[in-house]
Amino acid sequence: MPREAEVTLPHQRIFVAIDTTDLDRAAALAESLVGLVGGVKLGKEFLTAHGPQGARRVAQCGMPLFLDTKFHDIPNTVAGALRAALPLKPRLINVHAAGGAAMMRAAADAAAEAGDDRPLVLAVTVLTSLDDDDLKAIGVTGEVESQVVRLARLAQDNGIDGVVCSAKEVTALRDACGPNFKLLTPGIRPAWSATGDQKRIVTPAEAVRLGSDYLVIGRPITGADDPADAARRIGEELAGNA
Ligand code: C5P
Numbered sequence: 001m002p003r004e005a006e007v008t009l010p011h012q013r014i015f016v017a018i019d020t021t022d023l024d025r026a027a028a029l030a031e032s033l034v035g036l037v038g039g040v041k042l043g044k045e046f047l048t049a050h051g052p053q054g055a056r057r058v059a060q061c062g063m064p065l066f067l068d069t070k071f072h073d074i075p076n077t078v079a080g081a082l083r084a085a086l087p088l089k090p091r092l093i094n095v096h097a098a099g100g101a102a103m104m105r106a107a108a109d110a111a112a113e114a115g116d117d118r119p120l121v122l123a124v125t126v127l128t129s130l131d132d133d134d135l136k137a138i139g140v141t142g143e144v145e146s147q148v149v150r151l152a153r154l155a156q157d158n159g160i161d162g163v164v165c166s167a168k169e170v171t172a173l174r175d176a177c178g179p180n181f182k183l184l185t186p187g188i189r190p191a192w193s194a195t196g197d198q199k200r201i202v203t204p205a206e207a208v209r210l211g212s213d214y215l216v217i218g219r220p221i222t223g224a225d226d227p228a229d230a231a232r233r234i235g236e237e238l239a240g241n242a
Contacts, residue, residue, distance in 0.1 A: 007213070010235060013208065015038060017186070017217065018222060020222075023049075023054050027057050033231050037235075039064035039065060040061070041092075044068070071094070072099045072103075073103070075106035075107075078095055083113060086114045086117070089114075093122070097152070097163070104155055105159055121159075121161055122182065125163050128187060131144060135147060145168075145169060149176045152181070161182050163184070164185075167202040182214065183211060185212040186216040187202065188217045190220055190237060193224075217234065
């Protein structure tokens with residue numbers, strides 16, 4: 001069994017996306033959000049700049065780590081990369097479902113080598129920046145949602161624990177993949193925050209109502225004048241106390 005990111009309180013569903021190359025700022029932000037969010041998501045921007053040492057520094061805050069690696073390569077290479085990330089003890093890590101069945105199976109098998117510390121391995125189905133026309137241009141016929149469901153089923157059949165998805169897709173994915181398949185949703189905006197470049201947005205409470213297990217929230221927290229206060233407000237909204 002993977003060591004899941006424990007959710008006993010509503011705010012623990014939140015993984016704050018720390019997208020910066022400023023290591024001190026990232027570590028300070030993470031520290032300031034302990035007890036207000038469930039974990040920290042580090043992605044390509046931070047990891048390319050600071051690598052595992054940087055991730056270790058941020059992890060000193062003690063919160064669970066989601067390594068948003070989005071691996072997509074031949075199975076042997078993805079397995080090796082995932083194995084290389086295991087010493088960081090991430091609670092969540094991800095790959096692209098488009099890498100195919102064998103690649104996802106290799107990723108799941110590599111994660112299992114961590115035993116009791118096995119992270120949940122999620123798959124990215126169709127990037128939320130792509131629409132039906134973009135899929136057509138890369139030779140995928142049909143609509144985004146059917147491709148998302150197809151890739152999620154393939155992921156589930158190959159040992160993957162869940163997917164990163166738009167809130168728009170949560171209902172279809174719950175139907176297709178059942179109650180235990182983890183759904184992690186970015187594109188979250190509280191009613192009081194700016195939308196930025198996200199287009200298909202939902203509020204935190206709406207995402208959970210639809211069935212998301214984990215919420216990735218970046219700028220509404222990290223870009224706020226008082227990130228801790230913003231996180232607290234979102235936590236209260238999730239708890240229904242807003
Ligand atoms: O600042 P914001 O809340 O928009 O941050 C969302 C985070 O989720 C970013 O780190 C972004 O890379 C990530 N993400 C996303 N959409 C996806 C997958 C990941 O916005 N489909």
